[in-house]
Amino acid sequence: MKRSDRLVEMTNYLIEHPMDLISLPFFSETYGAAKSSISEDLAIINRIFQEDGIGYLASVSGAAGGVKYVPKVSEESSQKFITGLCEQLEDPARILPGGYLFMSDILGNPDTVRNIGRLFASRFADLNIDSIVTVATKGIPLAYAVATFLNVPVIIVRRDPKVTEGSTVSINYVSGSSKKIQTMVLSKRSLKPNENVCIIDDFMKAGGTINGMKSLLEEFNANVKAIGVLAEAEDEEEERVVDEYTSLVQIKNVDDNNKQIEVIKGNYFHN
Numbered sequence: 001m002k003r004s005d006r007l008v009e010m011t012n013y014l015i016e017h018p019m020d021l022i023s024l025p026f027f028s029e030t031y032g033a034a035k036s037s038i039s040e041d042l043a044i045i046n047r048i049f050q051e052d053g054i055g056y057l058a059s060v061s062g063a064a065g066g067v068k069y070v071p072k073v074s075e076e077s078s079q080k081f082i083t084g085l086c087e088q089l090e091d092p093a094r095i096l097p098g099g100y101l102f103m104s105d106i107l108g109n110p111d112t113v114r115n116i117g118r119l120f121a122s123r124f125a126d127l128n129i130d131s132i133v134t135v136a137t138k139g140i141p142l143a144y145a146v147a148t149f150l151n152v153p154v155i156i157v158r159r160d161p162k163v164t165e166g167s168t169v170s171i172n173y174v175s176g177s178s179k180k181i182q183t184m185v186l187s188k189r190s191l192k193p194n195e196n197v198c199i200i201d202d203f204m205k206a207g208g209t210i211n212g213m214k215s216l217l218e219e220f221n222a223n224v225k226a227i228g229v230l231a232e233a234e235d236e237e238e239e240r241v242v243d244e245y246t247s248l249v250q251i252k253n254v255d256d257n258n259k260q261i262e263v264i265k266g267n268y269f270h271n
Helices: 003-016 026-031 035-052 076-087 110-127 141-149 206-217
Strands: 055-059 064-071 132-134 156-157 168-174 182-187 198-203 225-234 246-255 260-265
Touching: 003 026, 003 035, 003 064, 026 035, 026 064, 026 198, 035 064, 035 225, 064 168, 076 110, 076 168, 076 225, 076 246, 076 260, 110 141, 110 198, 110 246, 132 141, 141 198, 156 182, 156 260, 168 206, 182 206, 206 225
Parallel strands: 132 156, 132 198, 198 225, 225 246
Antiparallel strands: 055 064, 168 182, 246 260
């Protein structure tokens, strides 16, 4: 195989298998090249990844060592994307009755969702995450996007038990915004004890739902290593019940009467 062909195939394989430790002998046997040539190829790929601001190759020494692609987004690219997201959300046409915002088009755009997933994965790549947890339903696309870059499974917390889930664990929690008692359930087979999990959601106001997920995960002895939300709402009347989280944007004000929306960057760059 020509070196140019090998570089393309190796690059594609690494991107398709993020966070997977891949041994040099695997590449050597797959592409019929000496380990020294493979090492040179990996050095080239690593340089290009870093120059393009999409990540880097982490090397692990020893008999069981190898390399793995770690997705990392450059700050310049992150700033540009989140600024664009704020501008999108400030469109007055998004205002719905009751002061809510229409966001379904963003959550339904594959390219946008993929970039959101890349940003969260970039932030949480060093936390040894075992699985991504979200609550049905709007957070599901974001959870899968993050999971794709971290190469881990997605676990969906539901409001009602499903017969296909088998035995479940359920808890009651207080919704932060409506102050109503609600229920969420999770299959007993979903998590192993002491797993490191990352909670992903599309929107957070007071944080009651996320706090409920944290309480549910305690029943599984899971370690909540990170919380990521696409958008958080600023509400001086509501006491925030979740402190440690990462948000991409913050909706500061929705003025239904004057048809104005103020959206700023979240705390992504401050964590």
